[in-house]
Amino acid sequence: MPESNDYIRWFDDLNNEDVPQVGGKNASLGEMVSTLKDKGVRVPDGFATTAHAYRRFLDANDLTDRLRDELARLDEGAKLADVGEKVRTMIVEGEWPAEIADAIRDAYGELSRRYGTDNVDIAARSSATAEDLPSASFAGQQETYLNVTGPDAVLDACRCCYASLFTDRAISYRQENDFEHMKVALSVGVQKMVRSDRASAGVMFTIDTETGFPDTVVIDGAWGLGESVVAGTVNPDEFRVFTPLLDKDDYRPIIGKDLGAKKHKVIYASEGEETTREVETSEEERNRFVLDDDEILTLARWAAAIEDHYERPMDIEWAKDGDTDEVYIVQARPETVQSQKSAATLKTYSLKEKGDVVVEGFAVGTAIAAGKAFVLLDLQDADRFEDGGVLVTDMTDPDWVPVMRRASAIVTDHGGRTSHAAIVSRELGVPAVIGTGTATADIHDGQEITVSCAEGETGKVYNGTLAFEATEIHPEDVPETETQVVMNLASPDAAFRWWNLPVDGIGLARMEFIINNIIKIHPLALTRFDELEDDDAREKIEKLTVGYPSREEYFVDRLGRGIAKIAASQYPKKTIVRLSDFKTNEYADLIGGRQWEPKEANPMLGFRGAARYYSDRYRDGFALECRALRFAREALGLKNIVVMVPFCRTLAEADRVLEVMADNGLERGKDGFEVYVMAEIPANVILASQFAERFDGFSIGTNDLTQLVLGVGRDASELADLFDERNEAVTSMIRDLITRAHDAGKPVSLCGQAPSDHPDFATFLVEAGIDSISVNPDSVLAVRERVAEAEKARKRKGQGKEAA
Numbered sequence: 001m002p003e004s005n006d007y008i009r010w011f012d013d014l015n016n017e018d019v020p021q022v023g024g025k026n027a028s029l030g031e032m033v034s035t036l037k038d039k040g041v042r043v044p045d046g047f048a049t050t051a052h053a054y055r056r057f058l059d060a061n062d063l064t065d066r067l068r069d070e071l072a073r074l075d076e077g078a079k080l081a082d083v084g085e086k087v088r089t090m091i092v093e094g095e096w097p098a099e100i101a102d103a104i105r106d107a108y109g110e111l112s113r114r115y116g117t118d119n120v121d122i123a124a125r126s127s128a129t130a131e132d133l134p135s136a137s138f139a140g141q142q143e144t145y146l147n148v149t150g151p152d153a154v155l156d157a158c159r160c161c162y163a164s165l166f167t168d169r170a171i172s173y174r175q176e177n178d179f180e181h182m183k184v185a186l187s188v189g190v191q192k193m194v195r196s197d198r199a200s201a202g203v204m205f206t207i208d209t210e211t212g213f214p215d216t217v218v219i220d221g222a223w224g225l226g227e228s229v230v231a232g233t234v235n236p237d238e239f240r241v242f243t244p245l246l247d248k249d250d251y252r253p254i255i256g257k258d259l260g261a262k263k264h265k266v267i268y269a270s271e272g273e274e275t276t277r278e279v280e281t282s283e284e285e286r287n288r289f290v291l292d293d294d295e296i297l298t299l300a301r302w303a304a305a306i307e308d309h310y311e312r313p314m315d316i317e318w319a320k321d322g323d324t325d326e327v328y329i330v331q332a333r334p335e336t337v338q339s340q341k342s343a344a345t346l347k348t349y350s351l352k353e354k355g356d357v358v359v360e361g362f363a364v365g366t367a368i369a370a371g372k373a374f375v376l377l378d379l380q381d382a383d384r385f386e387d388g389g390v391l392v393t394d395m396t397d398p399d400w401v402p403v404m405r406r407a408s409a410i411v412t413d414h415g416g417r418t419s420h421a422a423i424v425s426r427e428l429g430v431p432a433v434i435g436t437g438t439a440t441a442d443i444h445d446g447q448e449i450t451v452s453c454a455e456g457e458t459g460k461v462y463n464g465t466l467a468f469e470a471t472e473i474h475p476e477d478v479p480e481t482e483t484q485v486v487m488n489l490a491s492p493d494a495a496f497r498w499w500n501l502p503v504d505g506i507g508l509a510r511m512e513f514i515i516n517n518i519i520k521i522h523p524l525a526l527t528r529f530d531e532l533e534d535d536d537a538r539e540k541i542e543k544l545t546v547g548y549p550s551r552e553e554y555f556v557d558r559l560g561r562g563i564a565k566i567a568a569s570q571y572p573k574k575t576i577v578r579l580s581d582f583k584t585n586e587y588a589d590l591i592g593g594r595q596w597e598p599k600e601a602n603p604m605l606g607f608r609g610a611a612r613y614y615s616d617r618y619r620d621g622f623a624l625e626c627r628a629l630r631f632a633r634e635a636l637g638l639k640n641i642v643v644m645v646p647f648c649r650t651l652a653e654a655d656r657v658l659e660v661m662a663d664n665g666l667e668r669g670k671d672g673f674e675v676y677v678m679a680e681i682p683a684n685v686i687l688a689s690q691f692a693e694r695f696d697g698f699s700i701g702t703n704d705l706t707q708l709v710l711g712v713g714r715d716a717s718e719l720a721d722l723f724d725e726r727n728e729a730v731t732s733m734i735r736d737l738i739t740r741a742h743d744a745g746k747p748v749s750l751c752g753q754a755p756s757d758h759p760d761f762a763t764f765l766v767e768a769g770i771d772s773i774s775v776n777p778d779s780v781l782a783v784r785e786r787v788a789e790a791e792k793a794r795k796r797k798g799q800g801k802e803a804a
Contacts, residue, residue, distance in 0.1 A: 007053040007103040011046050011191075022048040022187040023127030028332050029189060036309060041302045042328050045114055046122070046191035047107045049158060051129050053100050054185045057162065061094035064182065071171070071181050084168040091163040096155060104158060105151045108190065115192060121149045124157035125189040125331075126164050142170060142186065146225060147193060147268040147275045158188045169398045194330060197267040197276075198322020200290035201226030202236055203418040206243075206303050207313035207335055209426060210365060210417070210457070213496040213569065214313070216255075217241045217300040220418045221290040223281055224265030226317055226330075232395045232412065232419020233278075235261040235435040237290050241300035242568040242636070251637030254296055255564040256492075257557070259547055260416060261437075262286050287547045295320070295327055306332050348471050349454040355462035358443055361436035362417050363452075363459030364425045366497055368468040369409035370450040373443050376403070390451060392443050396421040404428060409451035411439045411461055433459030456493030478502045478781050479788035483765075484772035485780055487570075488751055491517070492562040495569035498777045502784070505573035506566060507699065507774025508644075508751040511625065512580045514562040516590065519555055520544065523621030525592025526551040537592035544591075555624045560631035567638040574642050576676055576699065576749070576774075580625060581646040583608050604707075604714065609647025609678075614656040626664035633673070644676040644699055649683060654694045668696070679748075680704035685737045692744035698737060699774070702752035706730050725754040726761055735768045747771040755779075759786050766790035 004013040009022055014030020022030070026048040033043050058064045070087050074080065096104075112120040126142030143164035145157040164170070165186045174181055194201070202221030207214055219239040220229050228234040240256030262281050269277040291299070299318055306329070307314050317331040349368040374385045375392045382403045385391065391407040393400070395414045404410060404424050410432040412421045417434065425432035431453040433439075443449060443461065450466040453459045486507030489495055492514065515523075521541055525532050529551055532538055545554040567575035583603035588594045596617075600606040612618040632638050643666065648654050658668055658675065668675045677684065677691055680701035684691055688698070702725045707714045709730050712723045724730075734750070741748045749772040755762040756779035765773060766787055775783050 004047075005103060007050055007056070007100050008107045009048050009050055010107075011043070011048070011189075014048065020129055021050050021052070022189075023051075023129045023185075024333060025125060025127035025331060026187050026189045027127075029191070031309075032306065032329060032332060036302075036305055039302075039305045041305055042326065044192040044194055044328050044330060046111060046189060048127065048190070049100075049104065049188045051185035051187055053103075054162060054187065056097055056100060057094060057159075060097040061090075063090055063094060066090060067166075068182050074171075074175065080168050080172060084166055084171055087166040087171075088163040091166070092159055094159065094162075096159070101155060104155060104190075108151050108154050111190070111192065119150045121147055121193040122154065123189075123191050123193045123330075124148055124154065124161055125191065126161040127187045127189055128165060128170075129185045129187065142167065144227075145275060146227075147197075154190060158190070161188045162186055167398075169401065172402070191330065194319035194328050195321045195323050196226060196319040197224050197265075199320035199325070200224070201317070201319035201330075202229040202290070204299060204303050204316050204318060205313065205335055205418070206307040206316070208496050209335075209422070210363065210453075211496040211499060213499040215243050215568070215571070216496070217243055217303045218417065219291070219296060219299055219303075219318075220260075220416050221318075222260065222262050222265060223285050223290055224267050225276060226319055227276070228264070228266045228278075229416060229418060230317070230420065231397060232415025232421050232434070233266075234264060234416070235414060235437075236416040236418075237262065238417065239289075239291065239296045240565070241296060242564070242571070242638075243300065243304050244571065245637040246297070246301055246304060248637060251635070252293060252297060253564070253568075253636045253638075254293060255561050255568050255636060255638075257289065257561060259287070259289060261435075262290070289547065291320070291327075299327060302329060310334065349452075350469050350471075351450075351452060351454065352467040352469055355450065355464055355466045358449065358461045358463050359411070359433070359436040359439045360458055360460050361411070361433040361439075362415075362422070363455070363457055364410075364417065364422045364432035364434055365430070365453045367429075367431040368450065368452045368454050368470075369431050370448070370465045370468070371408045373411075373445060373447045373449050375440055375443060375445040377440060379403075390449055392439050394440055395419070396424065400424075404430075409433075411436060411443065411451060413437055413439050431459070433461055436461070456491045456497070458493060478784050481784055481787045482791055483770060483787050484749075485784045485787060486574075486576075486749065486772050486774045487780060488774050488776050489566055489569075490514075492565040494777075495566045499569050501777060501780055503570065503573075503780055504772065505570050505640075506575040507749050507772060509563065509566045509575055509577045510581075511559070511563070511578055512582050512586070514559055515580060515582075516586075518562055519558050520591050521555070522587060522590040522593035522596060523555060523624050524596040524618070525590075526555050527620040527624065528596075531595075532592050533595055534592055540591050552624060552627075556627045556631055559625070559628035560636065563628065563641065564632040564636045564638045567632065567641050570640075571638065572640050575638070575640055576642045576644050577629070578644045578646050578678065579609075579613065579622075581609055610645050610649065610653045610657045611647070613645075614653075614660045619660070622660065623664050626661060626666050630665050634671075639672060642674045642676055642696070644678060645695070646678040646701070647680060647704070648677050648691075649681055651687060651690050651694070654691060658694060678704075679737055680708070682708055682733065685733045685740075688737050688740035689744055692741055692746045695746070697747045697749070698741050700734060700737065700748065700750040700752070702730070702750065702754050705733060709733055725752065726758060726764070731764055731768075734765070738768050738770060742769065749774055751775075753779075755783050755786070762786040763790040763793070767794055 011030045011033040016031045019027045124145040148157045204219040220236040222234045222236040237260045238258045242253040245251045245253040313335040315335045320327045371390045374389045387406045390409045392411045415434045450462040484504035486505045488508040490510040490513035545551045548554040584597045585603045588597040613622040674696040676697040677695040679698045751774035
């Protein structure tokens with residue numbers, strides 16, 4: 001059996017110390033094969049040609065000096081395209097020294113025998129000797145050749161890989177970064193080809209690529225070969241796994257599953273054509289996820305094992321073999337963007353005015369930029385791009401990088417979060433909206449636009465130049481407080497954005513936001529679909545729920561994973577999730593909603609909150625909410641989720657709601673399950689002691705409490721000057737509630753805008769003994785500072801009394 005030698009190194013004989021010999025990519029493959037096989041990580045077998053083989057090839061063809069002389073012409077003003085083409089031709093026309101050709105042929109023959117065939121199909125992957133190092137990334141500059149079969153074809157592919165060390169973009173990169181061309185060598189990884197053309201492939205990261213949230217694996221995938229995902233020519237499926245719960249009990253912590261369009265795929269070409277070709281996917285493929293849950297979790301566990309081994313976040317390529325139904329890891333390299341950033345400083349962006357949305361897509365980064373749009377359909381038009389403009393194009397590849405560097409923002413028709421455009425945008429630190437589908441058609445050349453990636457995972461391109469604000473935050477400067485400061489969050493997409501904010505948990509997660517913005521369908525239009533009379537609504541529902549086992553499962557899955565993602569962002573701190581608190585007019589606006597909702601003169605004081613949950617009118621809709629909460633807590637494992645009941649008017653109503661929740665598997669006290677109540681009705685304060693017997697805590701809703709104490713409508717513009725949470729009647733209610741709740745041993749929180757807007761109100765809450773204050777993320781730091789000052793003042797006052 002052939003062994004490793006000066007020209008050939010088998011993967012299982014390599015480790016990370018062999019980068020000078022086989023480059024970062026191949027050394028990493030060898031490291032995984034030799035060290036992670038015991039942990040179940042499956043990597044296709046193969047071998048690598050060495051840097052010594054590359055240099056021997058150059059010497060045998062008298063190329064070293066010829067290449068150096070030709071490249072030196074660049075300093076004399078020669079055109080890059082002319083020099084690059086000539087250099088590549090020299091290499092491709094070179095002859096293999098017999099000893100190297102024999103070594104490659106023998107190794108290929110052994111690899112074929114290992115897979116039980118005469119001529120195994122392989123991928124030939126270029127691996128430069130400085131590639132994939134955190135300090136010097138040459139990734140994506142050299143070529144990969146797929147579906148290569150037979151010893152002669154392997155030799156040709158290896159020679160073409162050598163030539164790709166001198167692509168125009170690789171030459172340009174080395175020139176710009178002062179790398180000497182002839183000091184970089186090239187190794188070729190010859191690896192068994194995974195038949196993902198008959199299944200799926202993609203990439204995954206062990207860190208959230210937009211926010212740096214460390215406790216997740218993000219997996220992108222599409223049908224066919226993984227090149228479509230890497231290149232960004234397809235909008236892939238996306239999966240998110242919460243890694244702290246991966247190996248605990250029987251949890252399956254997939255906190256995100258988003259179906260991509262996947263309109264085409266890359267497969268092997270027929271004999272006599274290019275090695276690969278692009279074909280359209282079927283409707284069935286577009287409507288189905290490329291991985292099942294077991295495969296998602298397997299890949300996530302492997303990713304976690306790879307990250308643990310390398311002790312750094314990783315960028316990993318995976319593929320599924322359609323013949324064996326097995327998944328494989330085919331590449332791994334260090335992640336070089338978010339992992340290099342400091343978590344000590346947060347820069348937040350926010351729009352200061354509204355505008356008309358032109359297109360939407362995946363948000364890359366969290367910044368906002370505005371400028372003149374340059375719609376470029378071909379790289380030949382790059383000369384008319386102006387510095388600071390917004391690049392709008394179909395998709396990008398490495399040849400677009402010089403233009404991308406000059407852009408203030410980037411917008412593409414195609415691609416996902418791991419496409420070339422997304423990766424380069426992150427490296428450059430510019431916001432990008434990827435995979436819009438129609439940007440090049442809907443945005444006009446020269447149009448002034450604003451690109452916003454500051455509103456969650458969905459990036460938006462607005463017409464015109466909108467005002468925005470950038471704020472730098474230094475969490476290390478924030479004082480510690482005895483009173484907890486927690487966050488209000490509604491959007492799962494935005495949850496990871498605030499993961500490193502110094503908070504004590506989530507004080508209010510609004511379920512209705514997820515229902516309205518992500519699910520979009522009235523629950524009863526799902527549970528009573530056969531009774532739905534609106535044909536347009538029926539058509540929309542069938543389109544939205546495609547790919548799910550049932551329409552009800554669509555609701556449970558989307559809501560459950562949305563809640564879980566919010567809870568994961570602050571795990572294991574508490575996340576208090578408020579049950580749906582739509583008013584009837586808001587419920588009616590959901591798809592299929594008008595048929596199920598009564599028309600009320602005053603929805604604010606009508607059929608809302610607790611009254612809905614036990615009513616026959618909505619009982620089966622509430623059952624879906626309970627199923628989603630159970631799914632998030634029990635299947636996904638986010639036991640830090642606490643449920644809160646809004647607008648609970650009477651003690652009898654509290655008992656009925658708790659009974660219905662228990663009937664749906666959510667039994668207070670079982671497996672640590674807690675239930676809070678919103679204190680937003682005077683009855684909640686007056687009967688606080690009795691409510692405390694039924695609930696585990698209170699959260700004061702200042703808007704409704706002020707409305708009902710003062711008799712002033714929240715939306716009554718003519719009475720706006722009377723609506724004041726600081727009114728003595730309201731603060732008296734709050735103080736009474738805190739006293740009675742504490743007497744019963746129950747905590748009290750407050751969620752509302754008042755502590756952010758009024759420093760004196762935050763001071764009042766501290767003096768009244770509030771346990772926690774829940775505010776919007778952008779107010780956290782200011783409120784914590786106010787709370788710290790109030791606590792100091794309270795201590796000084798107490799010390800003064802003792803002294804007296």
